[in-house]
Every structure is written in C-alpha cells, then in structure tokens.
Amino acid sequence: MPRGGKRSFVCRECGYQSPGWLGHCPQCEQWGTIEEDLTPVAAARPTGGKGNDRHGAGVAVAAPVPVSLSEVTFDTGDRIDTGLGEFNRVLGGGLVLGSVVLVGGEPGVGKSTLLLQALLSMEGRGVSTLLVSGEESASQVKLRSVRLGGGSSGLRLVTETQTEAVVAALEQLQPTACVVDSVQTLWSSAIGSTPGSVAQIREVTAQLLHTAKTNGIALILVGHVTKDGELAGPRVLEHMVDAVLSFEGDRAQPFRILRAVKNRFGSTNEVGVFQMAEQGLIEVPDPASVFLEEGDMRSGSVVVPVLEGSRCLLAEVQALVAPTNFAMPQRVARGVDRNRLSMITAVLSRRARLPLSNCDIFVNIAGGLILEDPAADLAVALAIASAFRDGDAGRGMAAFGEISLTGKVRYALQSDKRIQEAARRGFERILVPGRNAEEAAKAGVTPSGMKIEAVIDIADAVRRNSG
Ligand SMILES: Nc1ncnc2c1ncn2[C@@H]1O[C@H](COP(=O)(O)OP(=O)(O)OP(=O)(O)O)[C@@H](O)[C@H]1O
Numbered sequence: 001m002p003r004g005g006k007r008s009f010v011c012r013e014c015g016y017q018s019p020g021w022l023g024h025c026p027q028c029e030q031w032g033t034i035e036e037d038l039t040p041v042a043a044a045r046p047t048g049g050k051g052n053d054r055h056g057a058g059v060a061v062a063a064p065v066p067v068s069l070s071e072v073t074f075d076t077g078d079r080i081d082t083g084l085g086e087f088n089r090v091l092g093g094g095l096v097l098g099s100v101v102l103v104g105g106e107p108g109v110g111k112s113t114l115l116l117q118a119l120l121s122m123e124g125r126g127v128s129t130l131l132v133s134g135e136e137s138a139s140q141v142k143l144r145s146v147r148l149g150g151g152s153s154g155l156r157l158v159t160e161t162q163t164e165a166v167v168a169a170l171e172q173l174q175p176t177a178c179v180v181d182s183v184q185t186l187w188s189s190a191i192g193s194t195p196g197s198v199a200q201i202r203e204v205t206a207q208l209l210h211t212a213k214t215n216g217i218a219l220i221l222v223g224h225v226t227k228d229g230e231l232a233g234p235r236v237l238e239h240m241v242d243a244v245l246s247f248e249g250d251r252a253q254p255f256r257i258l259r260a261v262k263n264r265f266g267s268t269n270e271v272g273v274f275q276m277a278e279q280g281l282i283e284v285p286d287p288a289s290v291f292l293e294e295g296d297m298r299s300g301s302v303v304v305p306v307l308e309g310s311r312c313l314l315a316e317v318q319a320l321v322a323p324t325n326f327a328m329p330q331r332v333a334r335g336v337d338r339n340r341l342s343m344i345t346a347v348l349s350r351r352a353r354l355p356l357s358n359c360d361i362f363v364n365i366a367g368g369l370i371l372e373d374p375a376a377d378l379a380v381a382l383a384i385a386s387a388f389r390d391g392d393a394g395r396g397m398a399a400f401g402e403i404s405l406t407g408k409v410r411y412a413l414q415s416d417k418r419i420q421e422a423a424r425r426g427f428e429r430i431l432v433p434g435r436n437a438e439e440a441a442k443a444g445v446t447p448s449g450m451k452i453e454a455v456i457d458i459a460d461a462v463r464r465n466s467g
C-alpha cells in the first residue's frame with residue numbers, strides 16, 4: 001500500500017529505511033533484505049500507542065498528567081518464579097509482570113522445550129498460564145508435554161496466528177504468564193504484507209506489547225534467528241521488548257547456554273546452562289567443567305578458564321595443524337571467531353617464528369561452546385603450537401590471556417576466579433599474563449598443588465609449553 005502516493009522501502013533485518021529499492025542494505029550489510037514497507041500510515045504509530053492520533057494535524061491533544069516519582073509504588077514480589085533456577089538467574093530473578101521477553105535461538109536448539117517446561121512448572125504452582133502456538137498443533141504440544149512429564153497439566157493452549165485473536169484471548173483469559181511461539185508466525189489484519197515481514201513483526205509486537213503492559217501479563221515471545229545468529233526480523237524488535245535472551249548451543253551436543261543480550265530488569269552478565277535430555281532440559285547449576293572432554297588431554301588441546309557472566313567455565317581448545325594441499329591454506333574455526341583465529345595465527349608466525357603459512361589450521365571448542373572472552377587467545381595459540389609440534393604439552397595445564405598484535409600477553413579480568421576454577425578441576429600448571437601472576441602473588445591466592453607461571457609474550461609462552 002503506497003504511503004501517501006510515495007513508496008518506501010525497509011530492511012527486513014535492521015529496519016533501515018530507504019526511498020528506493022536496494023539490493024544491499026548499507027546499514028547491516030546484508031543482501032536481498034530490503035522490501036517495500038507496506039505499513040499503512042495509521043498503523044505506523046508509536047509502540048503500543050492506542051490513544052490520540054499524533055499524525056493527524058490540527059487534532060487537539062490533552063496534555064498527560066505527570067506523577068511524582070515519590071508517589072509511584074512498586075512491589076518487589078512482582079517477579080514470577082519460572083521453576084527453572086537457571087532461567088530465573090538470566091532473567092534477573094524471575095519474570096516481571098507486564099514485561100515482554102524475547103527468546104531467540106536457532107531452529108531445534110530447544111526454545112519451545114524450555115518455555116513449555118517453564119509454563120508447566122508455573123501452572124503446577126497455581127500461576128495462571130497460556131501458551132499461544134502458531135507453529136505447532138495442539139497434539140504436537142501435547143506430545144512434547146508428555147515427554148516433559150506434564151501430560152496431565154491444566155496448561156491452557158491456543159493455536160492461533162492472527163494477532164487480533166491472540167490479543168482478544170489474552171484480554172479474556174487474563175493469564176499471569178503467556179508464551180507466544182513464535183512471533184514470526186503471527187500476522188495482523190492491519191497490515192497487507194506476509195507473516196514474518198518487517199512490517200508484520202513490528203505491528204504484531206506492538207499489539208502484544210500494549211496488551212501485556214495494560215493487563216500486567218508476563219509475556220515471552222519466541223523469535224527465530226538467522227544463520228548468523230541475528231534475530232530474524234528487524235533489530236527494532238530488540239528495542240521494543242524489555243529483555244532479549246539468546247538460547248545457544250550445538251544441536252549435536254547436549255549442552256545449551258541461555259544468555260541475556262539485553263535486560264531492563266537485571267544484569268546482562270548472567271548465563272544459564274542446561275543439558276538437553278530425553279525428559280527435557282536439565283539444569284546444570286555447577287557447569288564449570290561440563291564442557292571438558294573426558295580422558296587425557298592430547299596434542300593440540302589446551303584448557304582455558306573463560307568468564308561467562310559472573311561464572312567461570314573451563315573450555316577445551318582443540319587444534320589440528322596439517323600441511324596444506326591448496327594454494328590458500330584453510331583456517332577453520334568452530335566456537336572461536338575466524339578473524340581472531342587469523343590474527344592469532346599471524347602473531348604466532350611473526351612473533352613466535354612458527355612456520356604456519358603452508359599449513360591448514362582447524363580449531364574447535366569442545367562441547368559446542370562459543371568463546372567470546374578475549375582471554376581465550378593464549379589457549380588458542382598454545383593449542384595451535386602444540387598441534388604443530390605434535391607434542392602433548394597441554395597435559396595438566398591451563399592458560400589464559402589476551403594476545404596483542406605485538407605478541408604481548410595482556411592482563412585478563414578476574415584472574416583469581418579463573419585460577420581457582422582450574423585448581424578445583426585438578427590442573428597443576430597455569431600460564432597467566434605477567435600482571436595477573438603479580439596480582440595473584442600479592443593477594444596470596446595460589447591454590448595448593450598449582451604452579452602459576454607468568455608469561456611475557458607469545459614466544460615465551462610457546463617456549464615454556466614445549467619443554
Ligand atoms: N526424545 C528426545 N530425546 C532427547 N532430545 C530430544 C528428544 N526430542 C527432542 N529432543 C531435542 O529437542 C530439540 C527440539 O527442541 P524444540 O522443539 O524445543 O526446539 P525449538 O528451538 O523450539 O525448535 P524450532 O525452532 O524448530 O521451533 C531437538 O533438536 C532435540 O535436541
């Protein structure tokens with residue numbers, strides 16, 4: 001529908017607006033994501049704005065009456081326990097009434113399982129709940145709930161994809177907690193475009209948000225992500241909701257991590273760890289060493305204590321180095337950023353004099369973990385160096401530290417936590433940046449049976465590790 005005679009175009013991924021069609025979005029750099037904006041002018045209202053027509057020129061608008069902050073009351077008991085401690089932890093202590101949480105994740109990672117488990121648990125404790133399923137039939141949901149041990153629950157279910165009908169159901173049933181699975185399957189009759197398009201997602205979310213806020217419902221929306229891990233649909237969705245959680249994990253592996261990307265009511269520093277099993281997701285309250293592979297460490301494998309929010313996890317970096325058969329050697333990274341791997345390889349070649357330019361390099365993080373902590377650099381470098389020499393120097397040893405382009409190993413945050421965690425798991429040696437070693441010595445925190453070794457630069461670390 002043309003907007004006042006003029007056509008306008010919008011990027012499906014980031015919401016970038018353009019007066020003409022483009023093949024490539026200049027904002028998010030994606031190809032083929034620009035489509036015609038079919039939002040009618042009347043529907044393009046501010047988030048959840050049902051009241052006055054702000055677009056109508058000359059319409060009298062009453063000024064809102066301000067309230068004094070001192071008169072505003074709130075109840076700290078307004079958080080709902082989801083029944084899953086790890087989920088509560090990521091939310092900042094439970095679901096907040098009248099808030100909207102978006103849970104994103106790749107297909108099959110377990111979003112529907114997690115949220116159904118939470119709903120079943122809440123329903124079991126007398127919280128009024130509702131599941132809106134636009135993706136699965138009632139019998140499919142029943143099948144999953146039987147697997148999760150909640151086949152006879154009184155959980156109410158609506159299989160509906162039209163937003164106006166969902167809003168009517170919410171207003172009539174007045175649940176305390178509601179899950180909508182998924183936001184991309186919903187559509188609104190106010191918009192002419194197909195479900196999942198930018199205009200539809202924006203409109204659907206605005207309507208649901210308004211209903212949740214005015215009725216005090218804790219609403220959870222499920223959102224799909226693209227292969228790059230971005231939420232499919234406009235980034236504006238992330239701005240509209242109160243919290244964005246991302247559910248990550250390798251489908252071939254049992255462990256899943258729930259991470260807060262944004263949270264208006266809690267820290268974004270917390271992660272929740274789960275294990276996918278036959279009977280659903282099992283919480284892992286002490287996840288420090290679940291990502292380590294069993295048995296002896298081999299050549300090309302080094303352990304790093306990484307920070308995941310306020311927790312410390314032990315991750316195993318595995319590397320394989322082999323002579324290349326190609327003109328351009330391969331650099332394959334799973335669980336670490338590929339550009340970071342290229343940088344570490346270049347630093348190893350130049351600063352530690354390892355001739356890696358004719359080698360294919362493969363790096364993998366065991367257990368499907370994705371490392372974002374820069375302090376993992378040293379372990380990646382040592383795993384590559386160990387794989388190159390085919391030595392097993394990683395045995396009984398952990399390492400952490402960020403590597404700079406000059407080859408220096410830089411200070412890492414919270415070294416006491418990292419050292420303690422490695423010691424708890426029985427590591428006897430840990431290579432740490434010089435300043436971290438000084439800090440540990442000053443604080444007198446060296447755990448018994450552990451040797452803390454300060455490394456100056458990458459060449460020094462490689463030398464120590466080959467002894
Ligand atoms: N019987 C089972 N035993 C163990 N794991 C199972 C079993 N059935 C399903 N799963 C796990 O549950 C996952 C599917 O979970 P779920 O349907 O909740 O994912 P989802 O994120 O909602 O997927 P989608 O994006 O397709 O909706 C499967 O990938 C599998 O790992």
Ligand SMILES: [Mg+2]
Pocket residue numbers: 111112113135181
């Ligand atoms: Mg699902």
